[in-house]
Amino acid sequence: MEKIGFVGLGQMGRWMALNILKAGFELCVYDIVPEPVQFLVEQGARSAASLPELAAWADGVFLSLPNTAIVEKVLFGEGGLVHGARPGLVVVDLGTTSYIPTLDFARRLAERGISFADAPVSGMEARAKEGTLTVMIGGEEAIVERVRPVLNAIGNQIVPMGPVGSGQLTKLVNQLLFNVSCAAIAEVLPMAAKLGLDPEKVLQVVTTGTGRSFAAEFFGPRILENKFDEGYPLKDAYKDMVSAAEICAHKQIPLPLVHAATTTYQMALAEGYGNENKGAMIKVFERLLGVQFRKRKS
């Protein structure tokens, strides 16, 4: 695999593409936004005028796209990759995409002789720049081995999880536990405030005691200081809950806590907090109880 196509040059994608180029692969990029395309071309990449042109040229195409709907459009939509792809092409989805649609994409691509792997990454922009991401990959072993040299350019931990979908599923398991912890904080901290406890002392306990979690460590102090603009927006985190709900429904898997947490997300979205971070869910319960855990804004 020498000729690499890369679609989606956002905050994460542009650095992953650059690291693939620096590792000595031939790179051709595509994005609807001109600026990052220009940046990669200046570094020595080619650019494609269309997705079919990119697919026809490449041995492997890597996607770094914001959501499941856009992945589907880029693969199968009008002017999508499949309209130029030759049998034997390998497509790797580096984004966080829903599990059930991922299985569907793999099946539809296989019908055209195109191989697929899901390889969501963990780590923020800083680790994307350094090429030190963690990559959880689902796909046939032979495909994983074919794309591994490319993944080595973007990450330092490449973890094969099993068949197609298992990369997304592993990331989903992590996100569900994270999101449940966020929703738990949102209801328990206002209870503490309602019953007269001092928020700062409570946070000291829940970030150091047996109830501690990354969610409490990350969002606790941000909630106290009314910082709802750091981290991913609620509406993006919600896609993991949708993915879990699909799996629950199709596979008859009971997930009572995830279900309760999903309701909390929906209440927060209905209240209009979709563009704030997950800490903003606390405002739903603060309003219901008529208390404020957060510091008053001065």
Next chain:
Amino acid sequence: MEKIGFVGLGQMGRWMALNILKAGFELCVYDIVPEPVQFLVEQGARSAASLPELAAWADGVFLSLPNTAIVEKVLFGEGGLVHGARPGLVVVDLGTTSYIPTLDFARRLAERGISFADAPVSGMEARAKEGTLTVMIGGEEAIVERVRPVLNAIGNQIVPMGPVGSGQLTKLVNQLLFNVSCAAIAEVLPMAAKLGLDPEKVLQVVTTGTGRSFAAEFFGPRILENKFDEGYPLKDAYKDMVSAAEICAHKQIPLPLVHAATTTYQMALAEGYGNENKGAMIKVFERLLGVQFRKRKS
């Protein structure tokens, strides 16, 4: 406060009592089990033949008892402390006791001129021995200051939380977040197994990723190795869920995730796992899904 009565010489109590004695207070102990009484007497403590006798002698009585029902019995039951107590006595509950009954105990003691503070401790037997427990105390400021010299003998972090009940409430907030995380693991890990993921790799992700929690760090490896005998029994942890349910009901506080987690605890108790640790809740969902996340016993 010079004359200290101490009731309840279990795994924690005997070491706390010993440290109070070593700090130079006059100590009188009481327990229904003779062995730890004998141990403390050998170290220089007195012992009381009854609770009223102990209460009549002491300036302050400290309780380290296993549950709310026993606290009520020791305070108000036939042959309980109130039958010997003089007005002006201070009672401090060092155990983990339900919040609503704690408020009730304080009110009933106040009617007799007896002061009360709730001071649950955090830390295991090792820290009780060393005298380095964390003590979360709820009570009137003047009472907290009166008992502080005694608490300094058992802990190195004495954290005044507010009025009576706030010590128990702070501990409850911590336990609720801990218990929700335990119930979340119980449902999400079997889902991962059902969908074909490798348990060890999943644990690697959820103990290091953004979904991490003390619950996952502590119970994850123990679940994998079928170790359900380390940590508190499920049936004891359940008392925190009962306490939360009481608060929800009386104060009209919605706690949807705690409620869902309570159902999971109840399923596990109904299945007969009450004497195992909280990790055993996973067996409920493993059975429902017909999978095993844990290693097979060889």
